[in-house]
Amino acid sequence: MRELKVYNSLSRTKEIFTPLISGHVGMYVCGPTVYSDVHLGNCRTFISFDVIYRYFRYLGYKVRYVRNITDAGHLEGDRDEGDDKFSKKARVEQLEPMEIVQKYTLGFHKVMELFNNLPPTIEPTATGHITEQIRMAQCIIDNGYAYVVNGTVYFDVEKYNKEKPYGILTNRKLEELLEGTRDLGGQDEKKGRLDFALWIKASSEHLMQWPSPWGMGFPGWHIECSAMSEKYLGKQFDIHGGGMDLAATHHTNEIAQSEACYHTAPVRYWLHTNMLTVNGVRMSKSAGNGFLPGELFTGSHPLLEKAYSPMNVRFFMLQTHYRSTLDFSNEALQAAEKGLKRLLEAYNHLEKLSIDTKGPAGNKELDEKVRKLVNEFDENMSDDFNTAKVLASMFELVPVINSIKDKTVDLSSLSKDTLTLMQEKFKNYLFDVFGLKQVTETDNSKLQGVIQLLIDIRREAKSKKDFVTSDKIRNQLLQLGIAIKDEKDGGMSWSVE
Ligand code: AMP
Ligand code: ZN
Numbered sequence: 001m002r003e004l005k006v007y008n009s010l011s012r013t014k015e016i017f018t019p020l021i022s023g024h025v026g027m028y029v030c031g032p033t034v035y036s037d038v039h040l041g042n043c044r045t046f047i048s049f050d051v052i053y054r055y056f057r058y059l060g061y062k063v064r065y066v067r068n069i070t071d072a073g074h075l076e077g078d079r080d081e082g083d084d085k086f087s088k089k090a091r092v093e094q095l096e097p098m099e100i101v102q103k104y105t106l107g108f109h110k111v112m113e114l115f116n117n118l119p120p121t122i123e124p125t126a127t128g129h130i131t132e133q134i135r136m137a138q139c140i141i142d143n144g145y146a147y148v149v150n151g152t153v154y155f156d157v158e159k160y161n162k163e164k165p166y167g168i169l170t171n172r173k174l175e176e177l178l179e180g181t182r183d184l185g186g187q188d189e190k191k192g193r194l195d196f197a198l199w200i201k202a203s204s205e206h207l208m209q210w211p212s213p214w215g216m217g218f219p220g221w222h223i224e225c226s227a228m229s230e231k232y233l234g235k236q237f238d239i240h241g242g243g244m245d246l247a248a249t250h251h252t253n254e255i256a257q258s259e260a261c262y263h264t265a266p267v268r269y270w271l272h273t274n275m276l277t278v279n280g281v282r283m284s285k286s287a288g289n290g291f292l293p294g295e296l297f298t299g300s301h302p303l304l305e306k307a308y309s310p311m312n313v314r315f316f317m318l319q320t321h322y323r324s325t326l327d328f329s330n331e332a333l334q335a336a337e338k339g340l341k342r343l344l345e346a347y348n349h350l351e352k353l354s355i356d357t358k359g360p361a362g363n364k365e366l367d368e369k370v371r372k373l374v375n376e377f378d379e380n381m382s383d384d385f386n387t388a389k390v391l392a393s394m395f396e397l398v399p400v401i402n403s404i405k406d407k408t409v410d411l412s413s414l415s416k417d418t419l420t421l422m423q424e425k426f427k428n429y430l431f432d433v434f435g436l437k438q439v440t441e442t443d444n445s446k447l448q449g450v451i452q453l454l455i456d457i458r459r460e461a462k463s464k465k466d467f468v469t470s471d472k473i474r475n476q477l478l479q480l481g482i483a484i485k486d487e488k489d490g491g492m493s494w495s496v497e
Contacts, residue, residue: 151201
């Protein structure tokens with residue numbers, strides 16, 4: 001299998017990826033907290049890992065991809081402060097917490113489908129794994145790294161840090177981390193300022209609660225990912241992913257929990273996506289700068305100049321490497337829309353080309369250039385999934401394809417092998433690895449048939465010099481966003497504007 005390099009947050013370097021079991025990849029990605037709609041920032045992370053998942057499959061790995069649904073236990077503050085997100089929303093919307101969970105899980109799946117993200121192979125829920133979480137909390141208590149106060153179980157960070165570096169993932173010393181936290185002021189039942197809850201005692205009015213050895217309560221947020229990743233991927237697995245914002249707390253605590261219970265580092269490669277920002281500020285629910293995917297697809301948000309299709313948005317994201325920040329703007333989305341159209345048009349032409357005979361290329365230099373650019377797809381994707389560079393190589397090939405289309409360059413300049421390679425790799429990358437789809441309207445075969453019929457009627461009208469009818473067809477289709485072009489050879493083609 002081709003050598004693949006991935007940037008591991010743990011070592012802060014690019015490393016050659018070697019799976020635990022040859023030919024197999026175990027990957028866990030933190031999923032959404034389903035108490036409200038996912039915003040476009042969340043989608044960036046899920047799209048990035050979808051492309052990573054797709055690339056592993058393309059390389060021939062068998063992937064077990066686990067992405068959880070957080071449907072319990074996530075408090076408003078990431079460090080056990082505030083209200084339970086589900087209970088609060090349930091009270092506001094006057095629904096059962098599980099109705100909230102159901103509503104936003106379905107919404108999340110719909111959005112993932114619109115973006116053409118493949119479903120994970122396992123999608124476990126926190127509420128479906130209460131027993132596993134209790135068992136793990138008990139294991140950590142038994143090993144001496146957690147303590148119980150009044151029905152709540154806390155992880156003892158300072159004790160753990162005496163044996164293993166707690167801040168290993170973000171390369172921070174305990175003293176530095178302690179500086180960033182507020183004083184407990186004697187009010188808190190925790191022993192240490194960085195201690196976090198594995199299990200939280202529920203008050204009688206709390207809507208979601210379960211029996212445990214420590215009384216009625218609910219799990220802390222961090223324990224769910226440790227318990228579920230162990231259950232489906234083992235005590236140690238290949239890849240754990242999520243947004244960079246999760247590294248300092250959630251993922252740091254996941255490592256500590258697994259080490260404290262199983263005495264082994266749970267993850268070999270930690271992969272973190274960078275943030276989607278708006279005017280340089282991280283998109284988040286709390287900052288109030290979040291676009292919902294639905295608002296993008298309809299153009300209904302006041303900051304949007306127009307509607308953008310899911311594939312347009314996906315393409316916009318692919319143009320930036322997953323570890324760089326990506327700033328949202330109308331201009332960038334519109335540029336991406338044009339770019340995607342240009343690329344798909346070139347592909348649609350490329351796909352139709354064929355060379356009958358094997359033989360040397362008519363233009364050796366051009367043939368070599370094409371081969372080099374096509375080979376760069378795999379090279380750049382295998383260099384920490386650099387989608388941006390793959391697209392740059394593709395865009396360098398577009399003028400070559402267009403010159404063949406315009407007949408300024410003869411197809412026989414290329415060898416049959418080179419043409420076939422370019423066709424295959426374009427197809428692999430655009431659809432299998434990048435998960436793009438042809439613009440939906442063009443996908444619809446019935447619509448294609450109807451437009452073809454209108455083109456035929458227009459051709460007949462033109463041949464009879466009935467320009468009223470032929471112009472009417474062209475103009476009305478244009479109003480619907482479908483452009484008919486008269487080709488030099490007398491034929492007609494159409495595209496969605
Ligand atoms: P949450 O539902 O808040 O737990 O977030 C789900 C995923 O989205 C996590 O992996 C977060 O790190 C990620 N995420 C949140 N905000 C952003 C953002 N602005 N850009 C990229 N990823 C984000
Ligand atoms: Zn998680």
